[in-house]
Each structure stands twice: as structure tokens, then as C-alpha cells.
Amino acid sequence: MEKKLRVGIIGCGGIAHAHMRSYLRIPEVEVVGGADIIPGKARAFFDEFEMPDAKDFLSASELLKLDLDAVSVCTYNTQHMVCAVEALEAGCHVLLEKPMCLSMKEAAAIYFAEKASGKIVSVGFQPRYGRNFRQVKEIISSGVLGDIYYVQTGGGRSRGIPGSTFIEKDKAGVGALADIGCYSLDFAMNSIGYPRPLTVSASATDYFGTNPKYYSEAHRFSVDDFSAAFVRLEGGITLDFRMSWAMHMDTCGDFLFLGKDAGLKVRQPNYHPWGGAWDGTVGQMWLYQDMFGKPTHTEIPIETDQKSDLFYCKVKAFVDAVLTGGKAPIPTSEILYNQAIIDGIIRSVECGHEVETDLAFLDK
Ligand SMILES: NC(=O)c1ccc[n+]([C@@H]2O[C@H](COP(=O)([O-])OP(=O)(O)OC[C@H]3O[C@@H](n4cnc5c(N)ncnc54)[C@H](O)[C@@H]3O)[C@@H](O)[C@H]2O)c1
Numbered sequence: 001m002e003k004k005l006r007v008g009i010i011g012c013g014g015i016a017h018a019h020m021r022s023y024l025r026i027p028e029v030e031v032v033g034g035a036d037i038i039p040g041k042a043r044a045f046f047d048e049f050e051m052p053d054a055k056d057f058l059s060a061s062e063l064l065k066l067d068l069d070a071v072s073v074c075t076y077n078t079q080h081m082v083c084a085v086e087a088l089e090a091g092c093h094v095l096l097e098k099p100m101c102l103s104m105k106e107a108a109a110i111y112f113a114e115k116a117s118g119k120i121v122s123v124g125f126q127p128r129y130g131r132n133f134r135q136v137k138e139i140i141s142s143g144v145l146g147d148i149y150y151v152q153t154g155g156g157r158s159r160g161i162p163g164s165t166f167i168e169k170d171k172a173g174v175g176a177l178a179d180i181g182c183y184s185l186d187f188a189m190n191s192i193g194y195p196r197p198l199t200v201s202a203s204a205t206d207y208f209g210t211n212p213k214y215y216s217e218a219h220r221f222s223v224d225d226f227s228a229a230f231v232r233l234e235g236g237i238t239l240d241f242r243m244s245w246a247m248h249m250d251t252c253g254d255f256l257f258l259g260k261d262a263g264l265k266v267r268q269p270n271y272h273p274w275g276g277a278w279d280g281t282v283g284q285m286w287l288y289q290d291m292f293g294k295p296t297h298t299e300i301p302i303e304t305d306q307k308s309d310l311f312y313c314k315v316k317a318f319v320d321a322v323l324t325g326g327k328a329p330i331p332t333s334e335i336l337y338n339q340a341i342i343d344g345i346i347r348s349v350e351c352g353h354e355v356e357t358d359l360a361f362l363d364k
Helices: 014-024 041-048 060-066 077-089 104-117 131-141 176-191 310-324 332-351
Strands: 005-010 029-035 055-057 070-073 093-096 121-123 148-152 197-205 226-233 237-244 255-259 262-267 284-291 294-300
Touching (some): 005 014, 005 310, 014 029, 014 041, 014 070, 014 310, 029 041, 055 060, 060 070, 060 077, 070 077, 070 310, 104 332, 131 176, 131 262, 176 332, 197 332
Parallel strands (some): 029 055, 093 121
Antiparallel strands (some): 148 255, 197 226, 255 262, 284 294
């Protein structure tokens, strides 16, 4: 076999394990090292995988001296941009965990560093590989709905606030929005082919996370646990976004795609406290349209074995693109639009009114 792809992992916490498990299944890859700012964490990570030869470091900069081909950036959100840009500048391809980053300024920095480097950045939205997610896109791309004018995102957890670094503003930046909201935005935007977001009006709350009655780590909680937004997209499309980690309700609703000729309703699998994250599974879906002059609806069969190996699919697709010189499977050119919405939500929540998205740098 030719020389293996030399891969490093930046941030050796929870999700780095899923990256590592996937890389271990790909014979063309050798994970040669990792970095974590917590002393001993990268070493303990490689010890867990019985990899004594893998090198451990306390910073991405030291790791990047290893002459790597690619890295996974698995840090918490506030460190995504700085690590991704540093890796690109060191000549590495980047598999970047979701959300891509937290602001449009950061997104632009990643986008331009990627362009300058000639390497690829793929963003970690593994639900894209779900067969039913793909079918939703296929149904919409077929044109059966006609022009789409409204999309409602759905789901949301009733009691599903995570712990760890997800609830601290200096590490996560934002809460439910960045954790699971970004999946539902990606599902919506990817399904309808990425129309450009124009304006955002949003609100966010933290009533559950900050209340010890509902959350044992309330003293640490400094992000949102619910947010809602009204987003205008180009082409006269309204995107109605809502996502929650906790609420007095089982779900924020179904995903709805309303077109001039037909509508598509997509329901999450089961209502349970930790459900509703749009993680690649779909419970049911229906197509609504007029037949013989009468409104009708048809249930569309769901593929089973839905969640099988989505994470591996995402890592494998990234590795294949690197090996073949192909395009990023989940490119920044698409995810920038998700980020424009996330950035708009954050700014609109701060200022209390509608804001314009900040994608002008793409036109220069
Ligand atoms: N795709 C998925 O299914 C999925 C699931 C969970 C988390 N995530 C994403 O993965 C990221 C990490 O989540 P996690 O649960 O692993 O968090 P975590 O806190 O368990 O791990 C993050 C690690 O990064 C380290 N770190 C932070 N800054 C660093 C830096 N500059 N250099 C090196 N190491 C650094 C931290 O010390 C920590 O060990 C988040 O962005 C999250 O949104 C994705």
C-alpha cells in the first residue's frame, strides 16, 4: 500500500472518540497524533485506543509540526475557527466539527483560509448521510412541491440539556442553537438547495438551564436552551426556525415544506425527552397534494436501518475526497449560509430586532 494519510486530531474530548473509531476502520489512514489543551488528555485518549506510537501535544501548533495531511477539529465551538485556520495554514485538509463556527467573521476567516490553502474543509453534519434525509432532498429536487415559499423546522427536546462544555458560553458560544439547532438548519437549507438568507429576527431563552428545579448544573449554565427565528430567504421563502433543549412540550412540531403545488411533512421518530435533534433519523413523512381536484395526502415509506453508520460515512467521505483530490463532501460554501442564519440569530437576540445577514464578503 502507498504511504498512508497522516491524520491528527485537535481536541481529544467526547466526539474525538467517534472520529478515531472511524479512522481506525479506514486502512489508508494513520492517526499519528493529537492535541488537547488539558494536560494528559491527549495521552489518555491514545492510551484508550492502545496507540502508544501516537504523539500527544498540548497545542494544535505543536501537533501541526508533524507534517500531517489532514486533521479533525474536535474542540468546543469557540475554538473551531482558530484551529481550522491554523491547520489550513499548515497545509492540512480539515474535517471540522459542527457548527462550523459562531460568527460570520469567523466563517469568512475559515472560508478565505481554505481558498488560500488549496485544501478542503468539510463540516461535520453526518445526518446528511441518512437515507431518509436524502430522500427528502430528492423529493424536493424532483420539483413535485413546485416553488417552495415556507419551511418550518421541527423537533426539539423536552428535557435534554447536555452537560460538559456545551453549557458554558466561553466554550460553546451558544447552547441549543449550536448543539442541535444547527442540524435542523442544515436539514432545511440542504433540502431546499441553499437559497441565500437575507434577514433574521430571533429570540432566545434560558428558563430551564438556569433553574435548579430543572437542571442540576444551573450554576454553570450561561447559554440559550431555546431559540426561535423568522428568517427571510431569497426567492420569497420564509424559514420558521425553533429548537429547544428543554420545554413544557413534547416537540416544537414537524418539519413542513410548503410549495405552490404540494407540501411535505416530516416527523421525528419518537417523542421522548432527548429526541428531536434531527440526527439523521426520520419517523414518518407525508406528501400533501390535490388529486382529482381534492386535497389528499400519501405516506411515503421510510427506509429502516436509518442511523447505522452515519458518522463513519462522514469521515470516510472526507478521507476519500482528500485521497482523490475531490471536493469537500460538506463544503463551507454551503455551510456559510447556515452560519449566516446562526450569526443573524445571535445578533438579533442581542439587539432585540431584525437584522440583515452578513454575506456581502461573498460578492467581492
Ligand atoms: N457530529 C456530532 O455528532 C457531534 C456530537 C457531539 C459534539 N459535536 C461537536 O464536537 C465539538 C466537541 O464536542 P465534545 O463533546 O467532544 O466536547 P468536549 O468538551 O468533550 O471536547 C472538546 C475538547 O477540545 C479541547 N480543546 C479546546 N480547545 C482546544 C484547542 N485550542 N486545542 C486543542 N484542544 C482543545 C478541550 O480541552 C476538550 O478536551 C463541538 O463543537 C460539538 O458541537 C459533534
